[in-house]
Amino acid sequence: MTDPVRAGANPERAVLSVNSRFYAAFEAGDLDAMEEVWVSRGHAVCIHPGWSPVVGVSAVRRSWAVVMANTPYIQFILTDVSVSVLGDVASVTCTENVLAAGEGSPTEGFAGGKAVTTNVFRRSTDGWRLWIHHASPVLSGEESDRDGE
Template identity: 55%
Template sequence: MSVDTAAIETVNQSFYTAIEEADLDRMTEIWAEDGVEDQVSCVHPGWALLTGRSEVLRSWALIMANTTYIQFVLTDVSTTVLGDVAVLTCVENILTAGEEGDASFAAGKVVASNVYIRTANGWRLWMHHGSPVLQDEEGEEEEGELEA
């Protein structure tokens, strides 16, 4: 594993830890700054495209404020580094709690693509895109399904 790959995977794990711990300060550190010609972007499962650092961070604040419990187990992690850009893909195996006071839990899978850019402050998240994995009644992934 290269030094860059290890650094990216460390930042990626920090990204998911920030979500689990509802740590908006840490989330803010992880995301890149908007440039003059480029802006960070994020697509949460089922949401429209969000562009711009303030809009993206506002979405995470909303998610964190309305999530009582969430845990991510990442599988199928693959990292490709191309100069100052890196793409990390993974499967997010997610466990969440029901509403406060409700003892129920829900599980699901999301396929995620996280694009990182090298900055003066190290690798920062530039784009996150999550697509839900649909499952049939037996809990097996549907083959041939296209997600929007």
């Protein structure tokens, strides 16, 4: 797929396009497509909800293989999307509204949840690539109330 930054699109649009490709790859369980949106060398970082940081391109790829192997279905509805570009670095923050099936889901139906996410992108000769992904679960009101006691 052509990176919009090479097609002359504005940087914000190009970054949002790569961000969309990231979620499309996750929803499709397509590890090759996921690899295409990430930096191909250097220091990549991925923090899945509830995980310790995964550091390094190979380790990040392996983590996505594990996540995808254990996620038969997932769909994201992104809200509160905000993009910021400063030179060759950009960030997208958003709320992931998640619908998923898998271990721990009800036997008939789907589990849902929310995560707040920051995706940091770096521009190189390959175009914009995901450099850092950090997703943190949003606690429900009941869980938040218990934590405050």
